[in-house]
Amino acid sequence: MTTERDPGTRIVLSWLREETHENAERVLLRVLDEVDTTPQRRSWWPAWRTSPMNTYAKLIAAAAAVLVVAAVGYQFLPRSGGIGGPPTIAPSPSPTLLAAGTFRAQGFEVVLDAAGGASGVTGSMIVTDRSRNFTVDLECTRTTDAGLIWIGGDVTESANWSDAPKGSRAAIVFKRGTPVQAVFVFQMAEPRSASCQAFFDDMIAIGGEPVGALVPIIGTVELGP
Amino acid sequence: MLRMRGVDTELVRRAKHGDREAFGLVAADLATRFLAVSRRILRDIDLAEDATQQALVAIWRDLPHLRDPARFDAWSYRLLVRACYAEGRRARQWSPNLRILPADEPSESRGLDAIIHRDQLETAFRRLSVDHRTVLVLHHYADIPAERIAQILDVPIGTVHSRLHHAMRAMRAALDADARPAAAEATR
Numbered sequence: 001m002t003t004e005r006d007p008g009t010r011i012v013l014s015w016l017r018e019e020t021h022e023n024a025e026r027v028l029l030r031v032l033d034e035v036d037t038t039p040q041r042r043s044w045w046p047a048w049r050t051s052p053m054n055t056y057a058k059l060i061a062a063a064a065a066v067l068v069v070a071a072v073g074y075q076f077l078p079r080s081g082g083i084g085g086p087p088t089i090a091p092s093p094s095p096t097l098l099a100a101g102t103f104r105a106q107g108f109e110v111v112l113d114a115a116g117g118a119s120g121v122t123g124s125m126i127v128t129d130r131s132r133n134f135t136v137d138l139e140c141t142r143t144t145d146a147g148l149i150w151i152g153g154d155v156t157e158s159a160n161w162s163d164a165p166k167g168s169r170a171a172i173v174f175k176r177g178t179p180v181q182a183v184f185v186f187q188m189a190e191p192r193s194a195s196c197q198a199f200f201d202d203m204i205a206i207g208g209e210p211v212g213a214l215v216p217i218i219g220t221v222e223l224g225p
Numbered sequence: 226m227l228r229m230r231g232v233d234t235e236l237v238r239r240a241k242h243g244d245r246e247a248f249g250l251v252a253a254d255l256a257t258r259f260l261a262v263s264r265r266i267l268r269d270i271d272l273a274e275d276a277t278q279q280a281l282v283a284i285w286r287d288l289p290h291l292r293d294p295a296r297f298d299a300w301s302y303r304l305l306v307r308a309c310y311a312e313g314r315r316a317r318q319w320s321p322n323l324r325i326l327p328a329d330e331p332s333e334s335r336g337l338d339a340i341i342h343r344d345q346l347e348t349a350f351r352r353l354s355v356d357h358r359t360v361l362v363l364h365h366y367a368d369i370p371a372e373r374i375a376q377i378l379d380v381p382i383g384t385v386h387s388r389l390h391h392a393m394r395a396m397r398a399a400l401d402a403d404a405r406p407a408a409a410e411a412t413r
Contacts, residue, residue, distance in 0.1 A: 027278050032249055
């Protein structure tokens with residue numbers, strides 16, 4: 001073990017600690033010049049952990065899927081009516097299905113119910129992970145040239161989710177296929193985009209389309225036309 | 226000796242969100258320190274300026290990735306060390322004959338022994354690997370504790386102690402002509 005009492009060590013330390021007078025002004029000016037033309041790197045889809053489903057969870061999911069199919073099938077069974085057949089109810093205009101389902105994306109439970117189209121979206125997305133969750137009031141959608149479907153809006157509730165605080169913007173991006181792939185997108189930097197569509201524009205401008213970040217979902221999501 | 230002190234966390238937070246003015250203040254705070262540390266590691270003012278510039282620009286570029294501004298100091302030193310490694314490799318590749326670090330006037334007596342010591346120490350230090358130089362400078366010049374250096378370099382603390390021990394032994398051995406083999410050991 002060396003100690004500063006050792007003469008050799010003392011000489012070495014004295015030499016190491018010798019004062020010199022660096023003038024950092026030149027290098028600082030160069031840095032500030034370079035920074036003027038250097039954009040910051042903003043990763044807006046965090047490196048999520050993926051938690052693979054265990055066998056028990058898969059069985060539950062499979063059983064739930066069977067129940068859903070059974071319930072849907074029941075709705076289409078012919079009903080017996082009185083004389084003259086069942087009463088006719090005038091169809092009310094219903095919003096177009098955009099995306100709906102209960103599934104896992106990037107390891108998190110998602111309950112999604114979105115309807116509408118380019119002119120506007122209604123519905124919500126609830127994302128849960130153990131002790132944290134957030135809810136998005138969905139507002140807008142876009143299908144990009146890369147074929148990705150963006151659905152986003154305002155985070156209206158958030159508990160312990162630092163990437164999606166209340167008042168921020170968030171989206172889920174889908175890619176059709178078997179299985180469907182998805183990724184969450186958060187506006188992690190201020191200022192908040194002026195509108196929901198501007199949020200998509202800003203995210204794509206900063207990081208491009210998140211094609212490389214997409215992961216297969218577990219479960220089912222029904223995507224509209 | 227240089228002491229590590231924290232940069233204003235609020236400035237870091239603003240710079241993280243793209244505030245160039247705040248970053249300018251952060252950079253001004255770091256530039257002199259970084260230049261002093263990198264100059265001691267690289268023993269060349271031009272390389273040190275390049276390493277400092279590289280590190281500060283990398284800080285600006287990657288700051289949005291830093292989740293906890295309270296960890297800024299260790300994180301920023303890590304970028305500086307990376308830049309020093311890069312400049313060290315470039316120097317070995319393109320410029321094997323580094324210039325000697327010009328010495329300022331020493332405050333103590335400038336006897337013949339002192340001059341000889343300086344030459345021996347300079348030579349011995351240049352023989353050290355950048356890994357060994359880095360821990361010596363961070364610990365004995367920047368006054369950063371070994372635990373913090375382990376975080377900066379992302380190595381076990383035992384490795385930091387080991388590098389410090391071997392580097393100091395090599396430097397002390399340089400003062401004793403009979404102990405040259407020990408100096409060579411730390412350069413491996």
